[in-house]
Amino acid sequence: MSINLSILFIILGCAIVTFIPRIIPFIVIRNIKLPKIVVKWLSYIPICIFAALIVDSFIIDDESLLSIDWSVLAAIIPTLIVAIWTKSLAVTVIVGIVCMATVRFLF
């Protein structure tokens, strides 16, 4: 059981920036209405960030201009099909882990 001081600061910083967006609407909703354009912009954030994070998982950060982790990409395809088919977070995660383990075992 140990805690690193810089890790503690990171956790506290992240706690503050997750706490604020959650509680602000509950505090100000009675007084202020967000401009429609901001609400619209925010509505695109989840899809964009999830897509970006998925791409990030198969890009290897190295010296070359662009290198793709083909084994991750190979696991993404069946996992995506399962996600569309089941629409279940839990099933997708479990199947995804099995797919990735299988790809790594085979290649």
Added chain:
Amino acid sequence: MNELSYEMTSEEHLPTFSQGVKDCIPTLIGYISIGIAAGIVGASSNLSILEVTLLSVLVYAGASQFIICALLVSGSPISVIVFTTFIVNLRNFLLCMTLAPHFTNYSLMKNIGIGALVTDESFGVAINKIAKREIINAQWMNGLNVTAYIFWILSCMLGAVFGKWISNPEVFGLDFSLTAMFLALLVLQLQNIDYGKLKFYLSLIVYVVLLMLVLCMFVPSYIAIILSTIIVATIGVVKDK
């Protein structure tokens, strides 16, 4: 006064704390599996069990906890980790904007208590109940939120303990749980979109993929994630009339 009249009119059908707990049960499998995965990823990112627990207690956000671990491993500076976490959790702002009007009769402290524990799943359960024209109140919402919160923390702790025994989680494909979760979340997001708009959203995803591939040639991937998200969300606003 408002609260009193609200409670008087709906007294007979008032949902209770324990009803909120019951309504949370279908989502628990998600919290447990992702929580254990988050704990394992935390442990494999060299976080101690205490640090993983603190992360789940204070940050309490699945996707962010994975990202924080990924950024720690990549050696990102604290400013980048905190800013990325902020961006990733901006969607909570939207969820809370939608939920908050249903709790205006309650005190400020009760509102803060509810808002602090809103997640994608608890939002989903609550919005579903509202759509069915059922009454939601603070007791019910707290039952839902607190159950999820406790199970999330316990699952993360369990994962962190478990993760210490798995020296190389990559062999088991557990590191992929992160990507699999994002795939499922993306699909679940698209599920809630009108069929007519699906093509538009799919085109935005294509833009994100292309931008990510191009930006990654010039900037670190954690910056590419933020830039491509901000740029494509803006494209979305501009192109959608």
